Amino acid sequence: MDDISTMLRDSAADFLASRHDLARLKGAIGEPRALDRKLWREMAELGWLGLGLSQQFGGDEIGLREVTVLCEQFGRTAFALPYIEASLIPALILSATTLADLTQSLAEKLQSGTALLTLAWQEQVGEFENKLPTTHFDGAAINGKKLFVAAVEADSVLLVTARAHDELTIVAVAANAPGVSWRDFAAGQGTVSTVSFENSPILGSAPLLTGVAAQHALQRALDAGRIALSAQLSGLASAMLERTIKFVNERVQFARPIGSFQTIRHRCVDLYIATQLAGATWRDALAVFEKNNAQEIAIAASAAKARCADTAQRVAREAIQMHGAMGFTEEADIGLFARASLQGYAALGSPLQHRRRFLQGQTVAMQELAYG
């Protein structure tokens, strides 16, 4: 790990230890909740928001590598804010646009945390970005519906994928614009929304991105999101295992710590091996990302997302089992980690989907097929 990464990891660990209280997440399990904006602004002050923005928008050379350092720490603490959805992905979409008053102001909002930016792309369950959206942009306004959108609040700006003249475009739409409505659902530790657009005017006079540029930006941003999410899932898995090892050493049954039973010990070893494999897949994907070949990135990101999601799920299941009934209570922190794993499992594509994409292995070709 290089110096910047080490510094970032340590400062993240310090910040999360002092400012992130798992107890705060309890009491409203299963109910949609508003994003903690105070915490979000503090993250902006630390310089975390907008990491990945290109230099023309005031970004520095900090990229996905540093983001994965943060995300791994977020996983390790079951941090609940949608950093990947509302910082990394919008930063990468914006970076692909040309500098203009609108994009400059969006980048500033993103970095300062004064407004939320979020990407709205998925329209159907199980959909990948290789399909042209049905949401339609007619040159001035959009019509359509998007699923599973994170960080939708009254002052959010949504980066929306849409179809215009049978081409992909990405437009910016204010959540408080006419014709925008949404319903919130609890998902894992956070909230996702189903957002509808009815003749909703876009911000600015033209789309942010169009055609091949939009396709490439979308795929790059989502694959970066998948790699960062894999790091987060891997962090969740490692933290769950560490907490479980601590628990089984303390919990006494039959006059001995249950961690002294071979069945428990062997299971912990198996899980440790699984977490190491998971860590290797996202680190590999990160290395591939830095080489900048979209097709190879897609394959490596899918491998990482499938492995890390499965691993986190497996560790969560076993961790609760080894905690006994205690592990199922709201009081025990392990349950919050399990909920976070569950959300990360399906977000940006489930393991089965990613295995399919890995097998097909040719995302670019798939796109040509879909758009051709």
Next chain:
Amino acid sequence: MSLPFRYPPFSIPTEFDALRREVREFLNEAAKNWSGWDLGHSWMAFNREFSREVGRRGWIGITWPKQYGGHERTALERYVVVEEMLAIGAPVGAHWVGDRQSGPLLLRIGSEAQKQRFLPGIAAGELAFCIGLSEPGAGSDLASIRSRAERVAGGWQLNGRKVWTTYAQHSDFMIGLFRSHGSPPLDVNKGTDKHKGLSQFLIDLKTPGIEVRPIRDLTGEAHFNEITFDDVFVPDDLLLGQEGEGWAQANAELAFERSGPDRYLSSFPLLAPTIDAVRADERSDLPATNDRLTARRIGEAVADIVTLREMSLSILGRLADGETPAQEAALTKDLGTTFEQRLPEMVREIREQLPVRDDSQALSAMHVFLTETTPTFSLRGGTREIMRGIIARGLGLR
């Protein structure tokens, strides 16, 4: 090596098909009022009104003598009723423990007065029972419980704590396991037989000194409870069975709990709507979820469920012959709970969506609840590790 596991084939005679149809018709009508979230609860849903209706129809205490409010029908008929209830996900929680466990235990070892007092209420769906076994320091190691019953004039005085008691907050009575004599628990582990000196009591949960604290869980709801006993008086006539024989009595009770279809059907209501959803995808322009991977997953699930049902029926047949196939029950519970836990995962793989609670979509809401609740399936009624221990002893491992 001759294995101690026997699963002779057994099937339910066709003469009970009419009963099955009757139950199914009733449930199909009742199900119109249940959301997907409700259905996901299965036997963890507590609905007194529903239980009273089931009692009125004669489907609780089916095998019990008529003099105690029972219906003197066969265990096979009970199985048919229970299977139908679980297959659809009916909210049977208010009568579940009484019908499955507490009633049969009372019939076997209760006093005449206890039978007359409690059984008719259970059979009518009026009287809800819960089980007080585990304690904060005694889970898998159940025999090391510390809650105590002390002899006082006219009865017993209870002190201690019970935990993980399902639906104590809604129940009327608890059958609780307490240490009525013997060494203090700390010495118990050093030689003395900790299985001795335990007794079971029928405890009215409205008695002064009892505090029930619901425990919120991963689903955001509270199904379990922690119950504190502070100088709680229980009269002599509510000691259940023999003083000091509580361990053997409680274990026999657990045997009832481990062999039924509730150990493999808890997630079953997911299966049919999932197959419907895959078929609907086929007709839409949705991404192909109807590929070979999906087909294989569904095929595996159906193969598992058919096999588990055969195993469960086989145990039923042996129970009906008066045998106690405890090994087979443990094996079936282990496989059954694994299947129950696997099913929501399978749906997640096939449906490929975030687990969001959307009450307008029955499958989605049911799926969310089951996804969040399945971790308990291999904990409740004896953990997977305890089942494996029983199976290993059956193999001759000591």
